[in-house]
Amino acid sequence: MNKIMKSILKVMSAAVLLIAAVQANAQDAVKLRINEIMLNNESNYTDEFGKRSAWVEIFNPSYATVNIAGCYLTDDPNNPTKYFIQKGDVLTQIKPRQHVVFFMDKTPDHGTFHTNFTAEKRYVALFDANGKTLIDELTIPEMDVDVSYGRLVDGGPDLGVLPNTTPSTNNLAPDTNVANERFMANDRTGIGMSITAMTVVFLALALLFMVFLYVGKFYVSSAKKRAIKSAEAAGEEIPASLDVESGEVYAAIAMALYEYQNDIHDLEHTILTIEKISRAYSPWSSKIYGLRQLPQLKK
Amino acid sequence: MEQNGFFSFLLGNLREFLTYTGFANLTAGHIVMILVGLFFIFLAIKYEFEPLLLIPIGFGILIGNIPFKEAGLMVGIYEEGSVLNILYSGVRQGWYPPLIFLGIGAMTDFSALISNPKLILVGAAAQFGIFAAYMIALLMDFAPNQAAAIGIIGGADGPTAIFLSSKLAPNLMGAIAIAAYSYMALVPVIQPPVMRLLTNSKERLIKMKPPRVVSQNEKIIFPIIGLLLTTFLVPSGLPLLGMLFFGNLLKESGVTRRLAETARGPLIDVITILLGLTVGASTQATQFLNWGSLKIFGLGALSFVIATAAGVLFVKLFNLFLTEGNKINPLIGNSGVSAVPDSARISQHVGLEYDKTNHLLMHAMGPNVAGVIGSAVAAGILLGFLS
Numbered sequence: 057m058n059k060i061m062k063s064i065l066k067v068m069s070a071a072v073l074l075i076a077a078v079q080a081n082a083q084d085a086v087k088l089r090i091n092e093i094m095l096n097n098e099s100n101y102t103d104e105f106g107k108r109s110a111w112v113e114i115f116n117p118s119y120a121t122v123n124i125a126g127c128y129l130t131d132d133p134n135n136p137t138k139y140f141i142q143k144g145d146v147l148t149q150i151k152p153r154q155h156v157v158f159f160m161d162k163t164p165d166h167g168t169f170h171t172n173f174t175a176e177k178r179y180v181a182l183f184d185a186n187g188k189t190l191i192d193e194l195t196i197p198e199m200d201v202d203v204s205y206g207r208l209v210d211g212g213p214d215l216g217v218l219p220n221t222t223p224s225t226n227n228l229a230p231d232t233n234v235a236n237e238r239f240m241a242n243d244r245t246g247i248g249m250s251i252t253a254m255t256v257v258f259l260a261l262a263l264l265f266m267v268f269l270y271v272g273k274f275y276v277s278s279a280k281k282r283a284i285k286s287a288e289a290a291g292e293e294i295p296a297s298l299d300v301e302s303g304e305v306y307a308a309i310a311m312a313l314y315e316y317q318n319d320i321h322d323l324e325h326t327i328l329t330i331e332k333i334s335r336a337y338s339p340w341s342s343k344i345y346g347l348r349q350l351p352q353l354k355k
Numbered sequence: 356m357e358q359n360g361f362f363s364f365l366l367g368n369l370r371e372f373l374t375y376t377g378f379a380n381l382t383a384g385h386i387v388m389i390l391v392g393l394f395f396i397f398l399a400i401k402y403e404f405e406p407l408l409l410i411p412i413g414f415g416i417l418i419g420n421i422p423f424k425e426a427g428l429m430v431g432i433y434e435e436g437s438v439l440n441i442l443y444s445g446v447r448q449g450w451y452p453p454l455i456f457l458g459i460g461a462m463t464d465f466s467a468l469i470s471n472p473k474l475i476l477v478g479a480a481a482q483f484g485i486f487a488a489y490m491i492a493l494l495m496d497f498a499p500n501q502a503a504a505i506g507i508i509g510g511a512d513g514p515t516a517i518f519l520s521s522k523l524a525p526n527l528m529g530a531i532a533i534a535a536y537s538y539m540a541l542v543p544v545i546q547p548p549v550m551r552l553l554t555n556s557k558e559r560l561i562k563m564k565p566p567r568v569v570s571q572n573e574k575i576i577f578p579i580i581g582l583l584l585t586t587f588l589v590p591s592g593l594p595l596l597g598m599l600f601f602g603n604l605l606k607e608s609g610v611t612r613r614l615a616e617t618a619r620g621p622l623i624d625v626i627t628i629l630l631g632l633t634v635g636a637s638t639q640a641t642q643f644l645n646w647g648s649l650k651i652f653g654l655g656a657l658s659f660v661i662a663t664a665a666g667v668l669f670v671k672l673f674n675l676f677l678t679e680g681n682k683i684n685p686l687i688g689n690s691g692v693s694a695v696p697d698s699a700r701i702s703q704h705v706g707l708e709y710d711k712t713n714h715l716l717m718h719a720m721g722p723n724v725a726g727v728i729g730s731a732v733a734a735g736i737l738l739g740f741l742s
Contacts, residue, residue, distance in 0.1 A: 235740065240499060247490065249489065250486035253740075254479075258479045261728065262475075263585075264475050264585070264728070267584065268468075272567075304565040304566075
């Protein structure tokens with residue numbers, strides 16, 4: 057039985073580790089989003105060579121750094137592994153809530169961020185490192201020169217022509233503290249926040265209260281059952297009161313035992329003093345205490 | 356001629372050196388802050404008001420307010436890359452407070468709470484101080500995120516106050532931390548008058564049922580269920596609540612004694628030293644001394660008073676629904692704030708003033724530790740809404 061249990065535990069641990077590993081992988085590149093695209097770049101963003109070409113911006117919406125290296129970009133859904141994003145370039149690490157821009161200029165020899173295809177098909181897709189899992193794709197409508205298309209809010213679901221081109225930065229940059237504005241507009245006095253938050257605090261602690269009310273009752277009743285069982289097994293009379301004693305009683309018993317075992321007394325047997333005592337006789341001057349053996353009177 | 360040049364060079368050097376000294380850069384603000392630091396040290400040594408906190412903070416204030424010329428010497432706490440700045444990162448990025456909570460968890464015995472779970476609700480009621488201060492701060496034209504960071508002072512929980520202010524209002528963190536720790540140290544001064552004012556002589560004499568013995572299994576289950584229930588409801592409280600309950604499981608599991616001893620001993624001591632010293636040093640007069648800081652101090656005191664009153668009044672209200680023999684002494688209501696174990700000690704002292712045989716300490720520990728959970732939950736909610 058013990059062996060079976062151990063085997064089950066081993067299998068369960070392995071399963072948990074496997075699930076954790078899969079989850080960890082899933083938290084990586086799959087969260088990336090194609091965020092903004094410009095097809096006709098005439099007087100907009102330039103690459104490191106000073107040239108202008110179509111570009112695509114990838115956004116990391118998560119709060120962890122994601123490495124895009126090893127993933128694939130393509131302009132052809134039937135050829136998902138068209139452009140391999142090379143490993144070993146530190147710039148492929150996309151910081152939390154940050155962006156990278158790839159130039160679609162068919163010059164991969166210019167560096168990691170230059171694809172081997174152009175934007176003429178008006179389609180871009182990002183595939184995971186296995187070359188099969190589609191992470192995100194975007195089909196772009198016909199666009200004017202120097203106008204970009206993408207997600208209206210970074211990583212959001214709504215797509216459209218963007219009012220400003222924003223390569224490598226937020227598509228919609230909030231110029232105020234959104235949460236503050238919301239509360240200032242709807243709850244200027246703070247009463248709403250106070251009611252909501254106090255309700256949640258009470259709810260959280262009331263849940264704890266309920267659980268431990270019943271956990272306590274369960275343990276008290278099991279303790280009583282155990283007491284009855286052991287009394288029956290020993291053939292003793294079942295005590296009239298089976299209420300669990302208070303901690304104070306046990307503390308007093310423990311203290312008494314401790315004092316007894318360590319020979320500690322509230323009142324000591326003798327008092328050691330330098331004060332002059334009234335009686336002339338003192339155990340200190342008594343010969344009897346200086347003797348190793350009591351003298352025996354021989355008749 | 357050459358000699359003259361050499362002397363003027365020496366004189367120039369000396370003049371240059373003098374511009375670097377503290378005397379040359381001294382301002383009235385520095386003097387005020389140094390006096391505040393000395394006052395903290397005095398309070399800690401003379402009256403033993405939270406000496407473990409006030410000595411590092413008080414000395415930190417002295418360190419932070421030694422005037423210096425801002426010439427890239429990398430000595431100030433706000434200079435990127437300076438030693439003090441590196442030590443301050445635990446405060447700024449909010450990772451000291453969860454480590455403190457780990458230690459608190461490893462040293463807290465939740466038995467009083469488990470044996471009488473209704474006391475948990477007192478810990479919830481006292482959190483009203485946080486939200487009352489939030490409302491008043493809004494009235495005083497603080498932005499909601501700043502008001503929330505100020506309000507949390509009413510939770511009487513230094514680490515939580517630092518954690519929340521580092522996330523919501525980093526520019527106010529120095530003042531908030533100083534206010535939170537100062538008022539925690541002043542619990543014996545602030546709470547008793549409020550407790551006396553809000554209770555009558557009959558209520559102060561209520562004797563509560565002694566807490567029952569709590570089994571080891573219950574103590575082990577508590578941190579696990581506590582974590583699951585509270586953090587599923589308020590995941591933003593995870594750093595604080597997670598560490599608190601983890602520390603408690605280390606203590607109660609009975610098989611990780613070494614880890615528990617490290618968490619409640621050397622670890623919490625090291626973090627307390629670093630936290631206290633750097634929080635103190637962050638009160639550099641040039642950055643700290645302004646009307647905003649004074650307002651924060653005022654609001655902090657008010658939130659403490661309101662939290663104490665809310666706890667006491669809640670117990671009185673609760674008593675209306677409790678049968679005779681199960682009633683709660685309202686003198687433990689103040690312990691709903693999470694100044695552990697100081698506010699519980701106050702309950703005990705004030706209780707003994709009216710009845711020499713009425714020991715409230717163990718009962719007060721229930722709401723006291725519930726207050727720790729409650730303030731962490733409240734911080735999580737504020738963080739969730741306003742970050």
